[in-house]
Amino acid sequence: MEVDKLLNTEVRVINVGLRAFAQDLESRKSPVVHVDWSPPPASSVKFGSLLDRLGV
Amino acid sequence: MTDIASRIEAANREAHRRMLGADPVLVDVMLARDAIPNLPPRTVLHAGPPISWERMCGPMRSAVAGALVFEGWASDLAEAETVAASGGVRFEPNHHYDGVGPMTGITTPGVAVLVVENRAFGNRAFCTVNEGMGNVMRFGGNDQEVRDRLAWIAGVFGPAVGAALRRRGGVPLKGLIARGLTMGDEMHMRNAACTGLILRELAADLAEVAPADLGRMLRFISGNDMFFLNIAMAMAKAVAAPAHGIPYATVVTTMARNGTDFGIRLSSTGDAWFTGPAQMARGLLFAGFTEADGNPDIGDSCITETVGLGGCAMAASPAVVGFVGAGALSDAIGYTRSMSEITVGPNPEWTMPTMAMAGVPTAIDVRKVLSTGILPVINTAITNRQPGRGQIGAGIVNPPLECFQQALMRFAEVHGAL
Structure with a gap:
């Protein structure tokens, strides 16, 4: 079964967002690439259309 | 891209170019009254944005009181607080006079200031001399020990360093800071490398212009890893100003x-x-x-x-x-x-x-x-x-x-x- 194959092969992870999940995997020597990402900040939502006009 | 976005991009590139194109040189140490153009009488310059006496924090009020006694605008600290609270002096940010100061940042006409000239743009910036650690005016110290040290900096140390700098045509700072960055300084909370480098630059000229006071002056610099901070600050102000x-x-x-x-x-x-x-x-x-x-x-x-x-x-x-x-x-x-x-x-x-x-x-x-x-x-x-x-x-x-x-x-x- 595909699930068995997945569980029996090395897990390689791309972690997006919270760093702690990547750190847990690193501590277990599991390969992981962390992507430092967070949702758009409140300021960018509040000033979104103005920031768009100003070029960012 | 909108028209205004294009203008912003061009303007920001110009601001960045001006910061990178700066040529800051430490050229002198002078009394603030002689160094800072158009400093009004009985003016106390302070750190940060404008603030009234009533809204100042404890260390800033205390430093102001000490400065008023140091300048002779009050006979003691109690009178100084009365003078400050009753509008007897004018408060303005250092930044309104091309200046900067660490912590309380109190600058009055009789203190010594470092003078950094941005030779690429012709502007100058100013910062007080770092007093060392502990009981000092930048942390709100205001007693006799603090005022005596300020008097020594203004009357002995500052004139000697100023003479040493003038004698050699100033110390260019851009390259010195580049070296400091590779030696582990970031120029705000670590200045150990650049303090050593500036001491090395100044020592021989100081020995020749002020041999009698040399020991105390060299100890004053070498005993304080943050001595260079104030030079870095005047430098940074001189670099930032043309981008305004x-x-x-x-x-x-x-x-x-x-x-x-x-x-x-x-x-x-x-x-x-x-x-x-x-x-x-x-x-x-x-x-x-x-x-x-x-x-x-x-x-x-x-x-x-x-x-x-x-x-x-x-x-x-x-x-x-x-x-x-x-x-x-x-x-x-x-x-x-x-x-x-x-x-x-x-x-x-x-x-x-x-x-x-x-x-x-x-x-x-x-x-x-x-x-x-x-x-x-x-x-x-x-x-x-x-x-x-x-x-x-x-x-x-x-x-x-x-x-x-x-x-x-x-x-x-x-x-x-x-």
Whole structure:
């Protein structure tokens, strides 16, 4: 079964967002690439259309 | 890209070019009254944005009182507080007079100031001489010991260093700071390397112009790893000033705090300050102190971050990362990388060995701060809220977001973008 194959092969992870999940995997020597990402900040939502006009 | 966006991009590139094109040279040490043009009589310059006596924090009030006695505007500290509270002196930010000062930043006509000349643009900037650690005016110290030291700096040390500098035509700072960055300084909370370098530059000339006082003067410099901070601050102000006043530029040209408010100014919005409450730094406290002992963020020293040093260059300084409680070197590299996301570009002449000689991220763009939600990172000392008790720790602090929100709204009003 595909699930068995997945569980029996090395897990390689791309972690997006919270760093702690990547750190847990690193501590277990599991390969992981962390992507430092967070949702758009409140300021960018509040000033979104103005920031768009100003070029960012 | 909209028309206004194109104008902003061009203006920000010009602001960045001016910061990178600066040629700051430490040229003199003078009395503030002789160095600072148009300083009005009975004026006390202070750190941060404008503030009244009533809203000043304890260390700043205490330093003001000491300064009034030092200047002879009051006979004792009690009278000084009465004079200050009754409008007997004028309060203005250092930044209104091309100056900066660490912590309380108190500057009055009779104190000595370092003079840095930006020879690429012809402007000058000023900063008081670092007094050392402990009971000093920048932490709110105001007793006889503090005033005697200020008198020695103004009457003996300053004139000797000024003569040494004039004798050799000044000390160029751009290359010296580049060396300091490769030796582990970030020029805000670590200045050990550059203090050593400037001592080496000055020692021979000092020996020749002031042999009688040489021992005390050399000990005064070498005994204080932060001696260079004030030179770095005057340098940074001299670098930032030409980038101010460029229409359409959304680059921050001033960041400063007075212990009550944090304030910023933008290149294209004139002299307006955008302020929010000064924050408490997060970091490591010396043994025996708690967070309750700390004063909110204070001082003009984040002019270093304004030109790409300090927190922006944290990756250059493995030693400072632990000192300010910011974690490991990898975290420092993370801080510097995050500053790349809110700045116009790197400074290829100020590079960091830990980042494959990448240039320090320079010229904070208020648009990028608001679009990413990433606030500038400032390395800072934490001062005791009890005046004159000195530093109680070190940490990192961010400006309040509202400064940047106000600045963007003002920018949009001024440039018809609302």
